[in-house]
Amino acid sequence: MAKHILAALVENRPGVLARVSNLFRRRSFNIDSLSVGRTQRENLSRMTIVMESDAAEADRLVKNLYKLVDVVHVDHLHNQPSVARDMALVKVKASSENRREVIQLCDIFRARIIDVAAESLVVEITGEEEKLGHFTELVRPFGIVEMVRTGVIAMGRGSHTLKDQGYKPNRGRSSSRRSVL
Amino acid sequence: MSDDKAATNAETLAKTLEAGAGGSAGACEQANGEADIRAEAVVLTGAEIVCECLLREGVDIVFGYPGGAILPTYDALTRYPQLHHVLTRHEQGASHMADGYARATGKVGVAMATSGPGATNLVTGIATAMMDSSPIVCITGQVPTGAIGTDAFQETDVTGITLPITKHNYLVTSIDELAEDIREAFHIARTGRPGPVLVDIPKDIQIQTTEFVYPTEPVTLPGYKPPRRGRADQVEAALELIRESRRPVILAGHGISMANANAELAELCERAQIPVALTLLGKGAISERHPMCVGMMGMHGGAEVNHAIQQADLLIALGMRFDDRVTGNLATYAKGSRKIHVDIDSSEINKNVRVDVGIVGDLREVLRQLLDRVERRPNDAWFDRIAEWRADSELREIVRPADAPRHPAVSEGKLLGAQVIRDLFELTGGNAVTVTDVGQHQMWEAQYYQHERPHSLITSGGLGTMGFGLPAAIGAKMARPDQEVWAIVGDGGFQMTSMELATAVQEKVKVNIAVINNGFLGMVRQWQEFFYEERYNQTPMVNPDFCKLAEAYGIPAIRVTERGQIEDAVNATRAQAGGPILVEFVVEKEEIVFPMVPAGADLDDMIRRPTPAEFEQKRRERAAAKATPAETDAEPEPVAPAAVAGTRFGV
CATH class of the missing domain: 3.40.50.970 (Thiamin diphosphate (ThDP)-binding fold, Pyr/PP domains)
Structure with missing residues (x-):
């Protein structure tokens, strides 16, 4: 068992996310996180999928993703040098007495405080999943009021680029309805 | 443009197509003397566009059932007499008929139904086609675009419902995309590993009009590129395994006939002298009277076939997917064999059974690649062993020639x-x-x-x-x-x-x-x-x-x-x-299908029909037990364990 990070380029068509998430359920893939967003190409979105599994299972997911017509390309980022980042917003309890301590922790982790209220701070932190894990453990004693994470996004280093297979949007297709959701 | 005008256009176009006989754009060019069909593009309703697209895809029969949300298309059908509509008595019948049509010809079968219950009634037929890779296109009416999501009368999320049981599906969102969606649907249904595709068309889009443009260039989908040839290094590795094998078995599945690779399969097994076992859907891949064909494998397959698979040193799986009805217990399945798996769907390789060589490609192409190099090599000893197992099966056979003992x-x-x-x-x-x-x-x-x-x-x-x-x-x-x-x-x-x-x-x-x-x-x-x-x-x-x-x-x-x-x-x-x-x-009420591999049992652990000798032995034992229940001192002869697995000795 290991952590596998897959990156998939998908066409911005309605229902693509449903197709991918349905695949996870249908074939019993256990997914840690899934993040979706736009790319530099107007008609393509990019998904980053993190799963804890053995290599055969990850391979099976890659092949099944390729079976989806809207999936243009899939890369197994573990097979190449890559960078991965996760982001979290953490609302930490912070009164006037301990606010300094929290701010110090944020400095050490290069986290940014983006909202200050009388009883709490909202901290924005970016990094690898591990770093976010350590940070939340350290602020937990102060009290985490709420927290949200984006899930991992990842990219190959240097020349390792997710190929769009010479993608051209289909002629005659309007782009008005382009949304991966 | 008025509806009447659109109808007239449709009739003109339909006649043109008829004159062109083939219904292809090319035929149309000749009939018109026009350079390009798009040059004389006409304004049609969405419903007419559906019919035009069906004609251009070579459809001659549509199986279906009308209803509110598909009515515009049914009305348009009256102007397309070349499309013969078959009124079924239930939409399930329509999807099965389209499936039967597809399986009998290899062409795409078409089913049509209305929204809501019409669409849900298609579901069993779609799932059936999906599991057996049968190319069908289902066209369903949907409530008007503006009503989608409001629980309108006869509304159901049919693209959602059929997501896991279609190869792909479409909810048409604009009349300008209708023709392209239908064209893609047919392309996806019939190419690669075939399968069902559903196109859901809101009623307002069937009524709207647009300039009908039918692209003539081939469909290109960036995320859909069916494989053709197998990788050369994998083909080479497969040839090496075939060369080294002494007890090979080919497992031939549905993929052989779907890829029209029947002649190639026959040549391969003849040349390399490899017995061919068939899956249920593989029947017809090669003539069952062919000397290399040993018969059907699996849960109710021939005992000799299952024994051969379990004793093989090489399995060559061609266009089959190691279904549980074919493998029995995976932990003990063909343990002593190396395995080659050729399939057009890469996700089938290493899904149920780990293989030594996996080749992704069109079977006909891959078999030709293998045939270029495969060597002739006798396997007489192996065929003799299979013949021994077969002789045992024949002893247990109940269906015998009239002159043979019952x-x-x-x-x-x-x-x-x-x-x-x-x-x-x-x-x-x-x-x-x-x-x-x-x-x-x-x-x-x-x-x-x-x-x-x-x-x-x-x-x-x-x-x-x-x-x-x-x-x-x-x-x-x-x-x-x-x-x-x-x-x-x-x-x-x-x-x-x-x-x-x-x-x-x-x-x-x-x-x-x-x-x-x-x-x-x-x-x-x-x-x-x-x-x-x-x-x-x-x-x-x-x-x-x-x-x-x-x-x-x-x-x-x-x-x-x-x-x-x-x-x-x-x-x-x-x-x-x-x-x-x-x-x-x-027929006899309590007849049994023998042999049988119980679900999850080892493939060669079959419940067999007893041989006549075993049967008589058991009968004598029963009679003796009845006569003197306590004192049967005669040592009962051992009966094959499989034969007593059933509690009765049914036929």
Whole structure:
């Protein structure tokens, strides 16, 4: 068992996310996180999928993703040098007495405080999943009021680029309805 | 533009296509003397665009059922007489008919239904087509775009419902994309690993008008590129394994016939002297009379075939997917063998069985690559071993030539389902297209009807859909009117879709219907006998008089209750012209399909029918036990363990 990070380029068509998430359920893939967003190409979105599994299972997911017509390309980022980042917003309890301590922790982790209220701070932190894990453990004693994470996004280093297979949007297709959701 | 004007345009275009005979854009060019069909683009309604696209995809028959949300398209159909619409009695029948049509020809079958219940009724047929990789396109009406998501009358999220059971599906969101969506749907359905595609069209889009543009260049989908040739290094690795093998077996599946690789398979097995075992849907991949063909594998496959697979040192799996009905217990499946797997769907490779060499490609291409280099090498010792296993199977056989001694398990005068199928095979010369339902009769068909040609057995293998037989047979016969088509159904499955008798009558479809009536859900009863201590819960059936039922539809019917009547009935059925005919075979109630690999058991751990000697031995033991219950000092001869696995010694 290991952590596998897959990156998939998908066409911005309605229902693509449903197709991918349905695949996870249908074939019993256990997914840690899934993040979706736009790319530099107007008609393509990019998904980053993190799963804890053995290599055969990850391979099976890659092949099944390729079976989806809207999936243009899939890369197994573990097979190449890559960078991965996760982001979290953490609302930490912070009164006037301990606010300094929290701010110090944020400095050490290069986290940014983006909202200050009388009883709490909202901290924005970016990094690898591990770093976010350590940070939340350290602020937990102060009290985490709420927290949200984006899930991992990842990219190959240097020349390792997710190929769009010479993608051209289909002629005659309007782009008005382009949304991966 | 007014609707009238659009209609006129549609008629002009339809006539042009008719004149062009082929219905292709190219033919249209000639007829018009125009450079490009787009140059004389006309304004059509969405409904007419649907019809235009169907014509251009080569569709001649549409199976369907009208309703509110698809009415504009049904109205447009009146202006396209080249599209023959078959009114089914239930939408499930439409999807099965489209499936039967597709399997009989390899062409895409088309089913049409309205929104909501019309669409949901298609679902079983779509799932059936998905599991068996059958190319069908389903066109469903949807509530108008503005009403989607409001729980409007007869609204259902059919693209959501069919997401996991279609190869792909579309909810058309703009009339400008309608033609492209339908074109892609057909392309996806028929290429690569074929499968069902659904196109859901809101009613307002069927009514709107637009300039009809039908692109002539091939469909290109960036995320969809079916593989062709296998990788050279993998082909080389496969050849190496074949060279090194001493006990190879080819496992031939549905993919052979779908890829039209039948000749290549025959050449491969002849050249390399490799026995060929068939999956259920692989029947027809190679003639079952071919000397290299050993027969069907799996749960009800030949014992000799399963033994060969378990003892093989190399399995060459071609266009099959190691279904659990084929492998039995995966932990003990063909443990001593290396494995080559060729499939067009890469996700099938290493899915159930880890293989040494996986080749992704079109089977015909890959087999040609192999044939370029494969060497001739005798395997006589291996064939001799298989022949020994076969001799043992033949001892246990109940269906025997008239002059051979009867198996003692068969009482005089009993009509056996297995016998009916064997007689049907012989009386039709093995040349019929048979379409089965699901259950014991299906397995008897697989065991006793030897197929020689591809696409000559149509059966629901993956999903095991009861109710498939009759509608699929109607679809198959309409696709291939020149062929003799038999629907072979059980009394259970027949009643799931028997309303389609009316469709067969309305369309005057000459389909021969053989109802194998044992008054039971026979296969379930068999499982109850073996694994649930003969508690026949909910398997006995009180049936209608099937002959009277047929007659109510205006269908002639014959009832057969003895073996001696089979020949006359089959001959009379074949001679009947002009429409469907039904023969009811009232067979032995508690017949068993032997051999049987219990679900999850090792593939060679089969429940066998006892040999005559074993049977007599058991009979003597029982008699002795009855006479002197306490003092049977005679050492009972050991009976093969498989033979006593069943609690009874049924036929």
